[in-house]
Amino acid sequence: MKIKDFSVGIRLAGSFSLILVLIMIMTVTGVGYLNSMLTSTERVMNNYLLQERMANEWQTGIESNGALGLVLLTSGDPDIRTYAQQRIEKTAARVDILQDKFNRELTSEQGIKLLKTIGEKRQVYADTLVKALQISEQGDREALNHFIRSQQLPIINDYMASLQALVEYEKTSIDKAGEVIADNGTAAILTLIITGCMALLLGGVLAWLITRSIT
Numbered sequence: 001m002k003i004k005d006f007s008v009g010i011r012l013a014g015s016f017s018l019i020l021v022l023i024m025i026m027t028v029t030g031v032g033y034l035n036s037m038l039t040s041t042e043r044v045m046n047n048y049l050l051q052e053r054m055a056n057e058w059q060t061g062i063e064s065n066g067a068l069g070l071v072l073l074t075s076g077d078p079d080i081r082t083y084a085q086q087r088i089e090k091t092a093a094r095v096d097i098l099q100d101k102f103n104r105e106l107t108s109e110q111g112i113k114l115l116k117t118i119g120e121k122r123q124v125y126a127d128t129l130v131k132a133l134q135i136s137e138q139g140d141r142e143a144l145n146h147f148i149r150s151q152q153l154p155i156i157n158d159y160m161a162s163l164q165a166l167v168e169y170e171k172t173s174i175d176k177a178g179e180v181i182a183d184n185g186t187a188a189i190l191t192l193i194i195t196g197c198m199a200l201l202l203g204g205v206l207a208w209l210i211t212r213s214i215t
Contacts, residue, residue: 022199026192033188037181044177051105052170058098059163061091062125066156069129073136073144095122114166121159128155 065088072084099122102115132152135144 019199019203022195022202026195026199029191029195030188033184033191037184037188040177040181040184044174044181047105048170048173048177051102052167052174054098054101055163055167055170058095059160059167061095061098062156062159062163065091066160069132069152070148073132073148111166111169114162114169118159118162118166121155121162125155125159128152 068084068088068091072081072088075081075084099115099119106112106115128151132144132147135147
């Protein structure tokens, strides 16, 4: 059976249907890639980026509390000590909120592991500050300075390092999501170009065949 054996209407309808199928493939593919890009973008904006900012805020708070802790331990002015204590407590309350949010939102195995390490470091940091305050109250300046140098400062550095690991983890998650978005965008463009060219080529071939079958 040859093309010219079909009526002109059937030939045109068949050709148009084939082109519509290609257009449908273009549309479905494009929508699929766009949906994936939107999902990845939403994940970055609502999860990774916010969590990175939270981790940075936590880290900044501990830097501040570390310095204020030294002021609290070494200052002999009651007003300065009171101010330092109030600021430390305010920052600690904010860190409680941040830690609670991370506990609810972090679901990856690596993220949970990092958060567990941070929690352990935070507890050690808090216990060390309490012990340092006890030494400070005894009035032994030399013992206090030795304790700060040998124990408190290294513990603060370990705590900060654990927070930095969380910051880097969030940055890596953002970078990976960005790569997925870029890959999906590239794939969508290539797919649309290829299917578009196929539709044009098929349309031209079908038009030529139909014209040839009529004349």
